[in-house]
Structure formats: C-alpha cells, structure tokens
Amino acid sequence: MRTQEITVNLGPQHPSTHGVFRLVIHLDGEVATGGTSVLGYLHRGLEKLAESRTYPQFIPYTDRLDYLASMSNNLAYVQTVEKLMGIEVPERAEYLRVIFAELQRIASHMVGVGTFVMDLGAVTAVFYPFIHREKILDLFSMTCGGRLTYNYMRIGGLSHDIPEEFLPKLQEFLDYMRTALEEYHQLVTGNEIFLARTKGVGVITKEMAMSYGLSGPNVRASGVCYDVRKAHPYGIYDRFNFNVPVFESGDTFDRYMVRMIEMEESVKIIRQAIKDLPEGPVLGKVPKLIKPPAGEVYHSIENPKGELGFYIVSDGSPKPYRLHIRRPSFVNLGVLEEIIKGWKVADVIAILASLDIVLGEVDG
C-alpha cells in the first residue's frame, strides 16, 4: 500500500516539550522518520545583556539560565570571575557552596526523573519527587529568601551565612532522602510497563555521545566516564569521596538510572561536607569595585544537566567585554534529531524527556 509521509508540529506550546521547544517530526504512519528542532522561543540575549552589566550585576541573570539549577549556575559564574581575578574564597563558603550545589543537583534530578516518568504516562510518579524537592526549596528559601531564583553566590563567597536552624533541617532531610529514594525505586524502577517503555529505547552509542559532545548524566549513561568534578576538580571537590555512576547501554532507562544513583552520591557528598564544615566568614576580601585585569578565562563545572562553562573576555573595565556560556542542555539537544529515527511518537516524547533539557538554558 502506498503511504504518504506527514509532518507534525510538536510544540512550541506543548507540555511534553518541557518549555517552548518546537520539534517538527516527519511521520510514516506512527513511526518517526526524522525531525527538525526549532529553537529560540525563549531567547533573551543573556550573553549580550552581560556586556552592559557589571560583574556582580550579572549574577541574578545566571539564575534564569537553567532555572531548575540556579544555585549551580551562580556557582559556575562566580568561580569564573574568581579565577579571572585570583580571589581566595573562605573555607566555610567553599563547603557551603558544595552543600548547596549538591542539594541543587538532587532537586534538579527530582524534576528530571519525575517529568520523564510523567511523559511515559505515569502521572502519580511526578508528585512524589516534587514533594521531596519541596523540602529542598524550603531549605533554600530559608537561606536566601527565594524558591527558584536564588542569587545566593557572590564573587568571593556567599551573600549570607546559613540560619541556625538550617543544619538540623538539612540532617533531617538527608535521613528522609534515603527512604524517599527507596520508595521511588519501589514505585517506578521495578515497574514492568516502565521497563518495557524504556529499555532499549533511544540508544545513544558511546561514539555518538562523544562526537556530539554530550555531557552530564546523558554521556555517563552511554559508557563514558566523564564528570567535571572528577576530571577537573573545581572548588574543593577533590576532598570528597564519591563515585561516578556509569552505565553501558545508553538507552532512556540508563539515563534515568544514572540520575537516581547520582542523587544517592550527592547525599554522600553533603554528609561529608557537613562533617567538616568549619566556622568563619562566608565572604572573602573582595574590592568594592570589581574590575578584573584584562584577559580571558574559561571555567566549567558539573551542573545537574551537564558541563556548564563560562567564557569571559575582560578589557579591564567593570563590565565584561564578551561573555559566552557553554550551555549543557543546548549541546545535549543536538543528538535528538538522530536518535528519534525509527521510534513511535510516544517514544519520541520519552526520548526527549530522558535528555532532561531546560529551555531557559537551550535558548539562553
């Protein structure tokens, strides 16, 4: 029988695209033969905006990149400026930065796995991680007064010290996390329908992952052991003992599992950081007017979504001459057009969700 290829627009206003992302899928019956991603609906020109803001004034804008991991974005940016200026950060601030970055990783992965399982049709499974994430957001809003855009890190340290009730609450949360993760494995990981929908779907081979420059959980699911925290330790990450989960087959199930295990590892890191947390100031000696010397710098950190890097060119003035952001979600999205070929529409949704993109970061 002669069939005709049809073209379907997925998005830009579709809940399963996780924002304003448009995917033009070419379909043969129910099977995708190819696709084109269309970006830019949330483009705000953050890199250009940075050129007309002073260095500290750009920190709140980094919150708006990957808005599920504002704390990590802050960390990447302030560490880049500190590297450019050679600023020393107090010990206490370094430890607190690790605690907050890892809490943020748990919160981001909670949304990542929750929405992934929801896109497979299991709506119950999105509420459990959101309940756990709510506890992290409470810890954040207690410290910096915000629930989504924290603006907490400063060049040379942190804006505030933690309130006194923070550490007991954090300890309580870490104990709670153990049962929470066990419950989630019980709810989702063993579910036969879930396994049938995810095992072997949307495979990214090792070669493909490396040639597309993927990073974060997506590359580790494909058998590449690359984690910036281990490969190029930044801050004080070389002092902590943790494992990097690596899976071999590179399908959507492995990408899910990497995130689940990473959360356990993050809990381990936070426990070590609390144990060694020193007393002292949280903001180092920083000049009133931040004016880095002329030069250029690149610095990258392991964000929940992958390797987030900032490249700054300074001409010695209080404003950056040029700022470029290596956004992990944008790079990870590149592989989508290739891996959806031959999968049904429902699987395309699952594959997109398993890449865990955030459109604030894709469009910049």
Next chain:
Amino acid sequence: MYGSGVVKGLALTLKKFFSKKITEQYPEERPFIDHRWRGSLQLDKDACICCNMCVNACPNGVITLESGKDENNKRFLTRYEVNFERCLVCGLCVEACPKQCLKFTREYELATYFRDDVKLGLYHNPKLSAPSSTYAQKTEQKKEG
C-alpha cells in the same frame, strides 16, 4: 512473576493514600513565609541619605531616586519609585543600602488589577506596616508567623 513490580508500586500508593495529607488548602490556610523572604519593598524615607547606592546596584535600573538639599546642606528625599515590572527581585539594592532603610517585605501576593499599581511609589506609600524581611539586615530578629 510478571506484574509484581506494578503491584509493589500500587502497594506504596495505597500506603500513601491512608497517610497524612500534605496538600495545603491555600486561600484558607496561609503558608509559612521564611524570615529572609524576598517579597515587595519598603522604605524608611526619613533614614534615607539619598546616596544612590541602590540605584547603582540595580542590574535593570528600575529605581528612580530624586533628592533635594535643605538649609544645612543635608540631602532629603523628594521622590522614590521602583518599577516592579522589570524588577528581578535579586536583592542587590537591599544589600547595597548602607543605612538599611530599604528592606524587603514578606508579602507574597503581589498581583494587581491595573498596570499602574505594579509601580511602587515608596515616597508616598513607604509600606512600613507590611511585615518586613530580615534579608541583608545586620540584626536578624525572629518574628512569629
């Protein structure tokens, strides 16, 4: 056995079904707002020394400050407006204030019916009766609620 994973998951949801409810019945039940909450702004206009630090700290330039001088050559405020439409609520202005007269409030229901109401005219309405936040305040006082 095929299907045991589904049954295990259902056992968990059944257990949760009979456990304590966590949904907040919002308009009737008020949520707890943290002491450092970044909500709207309030200004102690008599303490303000018109140093323009908040104006210069703002990334978006949303603060308009005008001042005059009295017979002792001391500055006093004549206009203070925050264009909340473009405000990022980042808190850099509050942190920059040397006299700690610009503060956040712990309000969180900031929607208005008219666009003009979004602008905060803090000179005529300094909102001193609103619950103030301890964000960037040197002496953090704990208040109930």
